Amino acid sequence: MREVPVSEIKKAVKELIIEANYKIPEDALRAYEEALKKEQSPLGKEVLQQIIENAKIAREQGLPYCQDTGIDVVFIFLGQDVRVTGGSIEEAVNEAVREATKEGYLRASVVWDPVFERKNTGDNTPAIIHYEVVPGDKIKIVVAPKGAGSENTSRLAMLKPADGWEGVKKFVVETVKQAGPNACPPFTVGVGIGGNFEYCAYLAKKALLRPVGQRHENPLIARVEEELLEEVNKVGWGPMGFGGLVTAVDVKVEMYPCHIASLPVAVNIQCHANRHAQREI
Amino acid sequence: MVKRISTPLSDEVVESLRAGDKVLITGYIYTARDAAHKRMVEALRRGEELPFDVKGQIIYYAGPTPPKPGMVIGSVGPTTAIRMDPYVEPLLKLGLKGMIGKGYRSEKVKELLKKYKAVYFAAVGGVATLLQRHVKKVELVAYEDLGTEAIRRLWVEDFPVIVANDAFGGDVFEEGRTRYARI
Numbered sequence: 001m002r003e004v005p006v007s008e009i010k011k012a013v014k015e016l017i018i019e020a021n022y023k024i025p026e027d028a029l030r031a032y033e034e035a036l037k038k039e040q041s042p043l044g045k046e047v048l049q050q051i052i053e054n055a056k057i058a059r060e061q062g063l064p065y066c067q068d069t070g071i072d073v074v075f076i077f078l079g080q081d082v083r084v085t086g087g088s089i090e091e092a093v094n095e096a097v098r099e100a101t102k103e104g105y106l107r108a109s110v111v112w113d114p115v116f117e118r119k120n121t122g123d124n125t126p127a128i129i130h131y132e133v134v135p136g137d138k139i140k141i142v143v144a145p146k147g148a149g150s151e152n153t154s155r156l157a158m159l160k161p162a163d164g165w166e167g168v169k170k171f172v173v174e175t176v177k178q179a180g181p182n183a184c185p186p187f188t189v190g191v192g193i194g195g196n197f198e199y200c201a202y203l204a205k206k207a208l209l210r211p212v213g214q215r216h217e218n219p220l221i222a223r224v225e226e227e228l229l230e231e232v233n234k235v236g237w238g239p240m241g242f243g244g245l246v247t248a249v250d251v252k253v254e255m256y257p258c259h260i261a262s263l264p265v266a267v268n269i270q271c272h273a274n275r276h277a278q279r280e281i
Numbered sequence: 282m283v284k285r286i287s288t289p290l291s292d293e294v295v296e297s298l299r300a301g302d303k304v305l306i307t308g309y310i311y312t313a314r315d316a317a318h319k320r321m322v323e324a325l326r327r328g329e330e331l332p333f334d335v336k337g338q339i340i341y342y343a344g345p346t347p348p349k350p351g352m353v354i355g356s357v358g359p360t361t362a363i364r365m366d367p368y369v370e371p372l373l374k375l376g377l378k379g380m381i382g383k384g385y386r387s388e389k390v391k392e393l394l395k396k397y398k399a400v401y402f403a404a405v406g407g408v409a410t411l412l413q414r415h416v417k418k419v420e421l422v423a424y425e426d427l428g429t430e431a432i433r434r435l436w437v438e439d440f441p442v443i444v445a446n447d448a449f450g451g452d453v454f455e456e457g458r459t460r461y462a463r464i
Contacts, residue, residue, distance in 0.1 A: 058410045064356040067346050067357050120428050180385065182383065183384075235462060241454050243461045272407055
């Protein structure tokens with residue numbers, strides 16, 4: 001069994017949080033450059049130019065792309081042949097969040113409790129951590145800081161099986177329509193279909209980890225992605241909602257079997273600050 | 282065409298603006314978001330004064346990242362405006378003339394903009410490093426304990442915004458979407 005000290009997880013998470021906030025991934029940036037070629041609305045083009053310029057400044061000067069540096073969502077794909085030594089993974093991740101927020105000059109945007117006092121925790125902890133146990137002796141870590149502007153517009157529906165594909169499509173399009181200018185388009189839309197209540201939400205979030213522009217390996221899901229992308233772009237919001245052809249640069253879908261009586265659908269809206277960074281230990 | 286305006290705003294300037302206009306703002310603007318608005322409106326309810334005179338001023342819905350050494354402010358883009366809608370009227374009553382945020386406003390706020398002759402500007406959400414470059418000076422005004430949500434006075438130069446809702450009911454989002462919608 002391979003041993004990995006927990007300090008290595010902390011180091012990786014800390015560096016990935018800062019990297020994700022300063023450097024928008026190449027695939028997302030390429031998608032905005034393509035969108036600029038496609039977009040016809042003059043205000044929409046201007047917004048895309050600002051987005052591309054902003055990404056360059058953030059990278060070159062080492063500044064957060066967006067002031068909402070988000071709540072840190074951390075995916076840990078833990079190889080089942082790894083033994084983590086020297087402390088708790090959860091504590092290591094939260095220490096990484098603390099240090100990255102301070103040393104990376106990121107915004108503390110987390111409050112506890114969520115309803116009454118809403119006092120800022122001051123260091124952006126705690127992170128949202130998702131664990132998956134996978135075959136192998138590696139640990140893959142993906143960090144995806146998520147702002148509230150787009151997260152707040154995400155939705156989940158327990159549809160009836162009879163609602164079928166038309167029902168799913170309608171729910172996705174309606175969610176994008178309601179999200180509109182508030183959620184900072186152009187979006188990447190994550191969709192989870194199937195599973196159950198909590199699992200379809202997880203799938204919608206996880207779908208966003210795949211690179212923008214890459215189709216799903218399952219041909220059925222790939223077709224679903226293409227059709228949804230075409231449909232959501234008919235809504236007409238365009239970049240930042242000033243009207244235009246490019247409301248979303250991509251739709252990513254994950255599906256899972258579900259109960260005979262269910263058809264869960266979750267839509268996770270990702271704003272143009274599509275921040276992801278990953279590393280394998 | 283780009284219009285250049287400076288703060289404080291007069292009724293004449295507000296009335297010269299139309300939804301969709303590109304505007305560059307120079308002068309002082311004030312940051313305030315959820316928690317600061319809640320406190321300001323609660324202060325007014327208790328009959329207390331606001332921490333700054335809002336007459337003719339613009340509030341920028343924003344909470345910046347901390348500045349790196351040598352910088353006046355960190356990344357500072359707009360936050361979603363609609364969350365501040367419940368707090369808008371008491372401030373407009375006292376003479377607030379402008380707001381900068383992102384996203385659409387409620388019908389109620391659009392009506393209030395007409396009633397009080399005020400304007401809502403949209404900045405491009407998320408382009409926070411680009412907007413940071415237009416901020417030349419920062420002073421803390423109130424509510425330091427709120428951290429990023431404190432009220433700060435920013436001196437901005439040619440701060441780029443778009444008129445989203447004007448004082449005549451114009452709405453750039455509705456007009457834009459109607460033009461490009463295919464469903």
